Amino acid sequence: MSGSSRELAHPAPEDFVLTDVLFALSDPARLTIARQLVNGPLEIADCRPADGEIPKSTLSHHLKTLREAGIVCNLPNGRRRYLHLRREELERRFPGLLDAVLGPASAGRRGKPDHSQ
């Protein structure tokens, strides 16, 4: 009845490390995931790019990187999970960072030119 499948560890805001946050967001796939959360929480299955192109273990690893950096919170919800941005906490720790990063729609990919804007 209590909503507790497996609670994952989330760092406290004072333990957020700037370079870890930047690193987590420096991957196109992870940045895309973070951008999808701007409009509110999402179930993990709904964070997938297109079809089911990306293996679930790979997605899970990306989510772990985002979670350990303090960017997202991953909460159990029945047999699913909810993912949401830790906006307030990130804003307090690194003012302006999230807005600057998630604002532009130019994710791009390392090594390949980006023409999305």
Place this chain on the structure above:
Amino acid sequence: MSGSSRELAHPAPEDFVLTDVLFALSDPARLTIARQLVNGPLEIADCRPADGEIPKSTLSHHLKTLREAGIVCNLPNGRRRYLHLRREELERRFPGLLDAVLGPASAGRRGKPDHSQ
């Protein structure tokens, strides 16, 4: 006589890729270098951390990563070189990003806790 040793390639602002910028700044050594440039241009030799702990080829690679991301401009100056932040261009392309990243003095290192602030 003309100040031209070897001109390095610098990307145009419209070619800056956000993930590349974030990646370049996600390394503690590179973030530190970028922070040292906030107060104005520096000769490369003056960007060194402490003594001469870091090999020059390693430093050069970090500078290359920063340069190719569009974060710094590396200009020949006699037999030395000047390094400076591309502030205006970065600000135009990714408003608020540089201020958010270079402002806090919490570089930290991946894996190790940071207590600098």
Place this chain on the structure above:
DNA sequence: CCAACTGTTCCAAAATTTTCGAACGGTTGG
């Protein structure tokens, strides 16, 4: 109860990044 479902963790291979010695290439002090 239990089969199906969701998503994490384990493990190992592939890819990328980091590091640094050595070689090289302009530039200039003397």
Place this chain on the structure above:
DNA sequence: CCAACCGTTCGAAAATTTTGGAACAGTTGG
């Protein structure tokens, strides 16, 4: 002119990250 300098590039080894299949662990619909 040329030896010393500064810093980049080359090349290869070490370290880290990325990827994904397989196993595992809650949760719940029927």
